[in-house]
Amino acid sequence: MTDTTLHRSLPDRLDNPLKSAVLSWESLLVLVAVAIFILNSFASPYFLNAWSLSDLTFNFTEKALIALAMALLIISGEIDLSVAAIIALASTMMGLALQYGADTPTLVAVGIGVGILCGAFNGFLVTGLKLPSIVVTIGTMSLFRGIAFIILGDQSFKGYPPSFSWFGQGYVWWVISFELVLFLVCALIYWVLLHRTVFGRRIFAIGNNDVAAQFSGVRVDRIKFILFCLTGLMSGIAAVLLTARLGSTRPSIAEGFELEAITMVVLGGVSILGGAGSILGVVLAALIVGLVTFGLGLLNVPGIVMTIFTGSLLIVVIALPILFRMWRQRA
C-alpha cells in the first residue's frame, strides 16, 4: 500500500489550501454534525431549546477532555486504555480524602494528582521499560480499577460538599456550564500545543517515524512520557467533573469511557497507526458523538442501543473514504 505510506508522510501545503480545506476530514465531520443536528430538531420537539442543548454538552465533555490528550498520545503512536480506570481510582481517592475531612481544593488536588501519578506510571512502564503500551495499559486498567475495588468493595462514597459539586453541576453564565467552558479552554490549549508549537510538530514526527525522530534529536521517550502524564492529568480532571456531577463514587464509575474516548479520537480523523490527526477533528467528533447519543436519548432509545450507533458510526466513517478511494481506483 504505497498509498498509505504517502498519506502518512508530512506534506507541507503542497495542495491548493482552499481545495484541501473543503475536501478535508474536518469539513466532512461538520457536514455530519449539521445533518445530525437537523435530524434531531425534526425528530424531537424538545431538542431546539437552550436548556436541552446545554444538557447535551454534559453528555460528552468528560470523555472529550480525555479524548484531547488521547489524540496526542495516539498521534505519537501509543495508546492508553486505562483512562477510565484512572477516573475510578482518582474518584475513589477523592472519596477517601473526603472521609478524612478534606475541603474542596484538596479534593480537586487529590483527583488531579492521582491522575498525573497514574499517567506517569503508565509512561514509566512504556518508555522506561520499553513495553508495548496496549498491553501495559490493559494491565494498569485492571490494576487501577482493582485498587478502587479493594478500597471500596461494594460500598460507595457520598456526601461531597456543594462547593465541590459546582465543578460538575455549576453554570458559568445562563446555560453555559463550567464543564463546557473548561472543555473549550482545554481544546484551545491542546490545539495550540499540537498545531502551533515545536512540541506538537515533534509528536507528529515521532508518530511517523520514531527512529528518524530520535536521530533528528527529538527526545522520543521524554515526549511520550509527558503525553502519558497529560492523559493521566485529563483523566484526573474528568474524574473531578464526573464525581462532582454524580455526587458519589463507586468502583464501577466511568466504565467503558476508554472506548468512547478512543472512538472520538479515531472518528476525529486521527490515524490509529499514529502520525496524523487534528484537534479540530477530535472536537467535532466529540460533538457528533454527543449529538447522536443525546438525540437518541430524547427519542427514548436505551443507552445500550445507542452504542450500536456509535460503533457503526466509527466503522462506517472510517470505511467510507476507503471504499470511495477503491471505487475511484477501479473506475
Added chain:
Amino acid sequence: MNRLLKHREIFLALAILLVLVLVTARFPRFAQPGNLLTIFNDTSILMMLALGQMAVILTRSIDLSMAANLALTGMIVAMTNAAFPGVPIPLLMAMCVVIGAGLGAFNGILVWKLNIPPIVVTLGTLTIFRGLVFVISGGAWVNAAQMSADFIGLQRAVFLGLPVLSWFAIATALVFWVVMTRTPLGRSLYAIGVNPTASVYTGINVGRTKFYAFVISGAVAGLCGYLWVSRYVIASVEVAGGYELTIIAACVIGGVSIAGGIGSVAGVLLGAIFLGVINNALPVINISPFWQMAISGTAILLAVVLNARGERRKGRIILKKAEAT
C-alpha cells in the same frame, strides 16, 4: 534463570505450582484432585477463548469483540432453545459455531478488504454486537426455567471422569495444537506475525490469513456462547461484560507477544489456568474477591515485563512497511 525465562511454559507451570503449594500449606484440601479438576473445569471456557484470541494476536491483530460475540451468540441460542425446546443440542451448537464464525468473518472482511486496523474494527463491533444482544432480547433475560434440561445438562454430564465442558476444552486445545504446529494455516499465522513482508514473498496471502484468524476466534467465541450460557444458566445483555480483557490477559500471561509471531498452545493454556487458580485460591485463603482485579492486573504487568525480556532478538527489518500492511 535466563533459560528458564525463555521457556515460558516451564516458568508458568512452576508459578502455578508455587501458588498451589502456598495455598495447600494452609488449606490441605485445596490440592485434592477433585478440587483441581473443578478449577480446570471452571477455566475451560477461558482456555478456549484465549486459544482463539491467540490465533488473532499471532498475526499482529487483536480481537476485542470476542466477549460481545459470545454474549450475542449465547443470547440467540438461548432464545432459540426457549422458543423451540425440541431442537437437538448438537444442532444448536453447530448454529453457535456458524453464527460466531459469521460475526468473526465480518471483522475479518473489514480488516482484509478495507485494511482498517483490527483494534478499530473490533472496538466498533464490540459495541455493535453487545447492542444487538439488547435489540434481539428487548433487554429481557433468558433464565433456567426457560432452558430445556438437555441444554443445561449436556456440559455437566460426566464422561470418563470429567465433565463434558472440560472435554470441550481438551478437544479444542488438541485441534489448536495440530492446526498451529502441523498445518500450513497455523504456520502462516506465525509467519505473518514474525515478518509480514517476508510472508508475502513466500506466497502467503496476508490479508486472507488474518481473515481466517478472525473467523477462528469468532467460531470459538460462538461455541463458548453456548457453553457460557448453559453453564451460568442465564443469558442477558451483561453476559461476559469486560471479559475481552481477561481473555487477552490469559494470552499475555501465557507468553503470547502482542507484537505477533510468538506464542504457544501450552503457554496459553497455562496462562488461563494461572488466572483460574488465582481466582479459585482467593476465596479459600479468605481474601475478598474484590482483590481479584488488582491481582490479575499485576500479573499482566509482570508477564509483559517477562515477555519483553524474551523477545529482544529481532533482526533488522528493511522495507518494513512494504506490501504486507
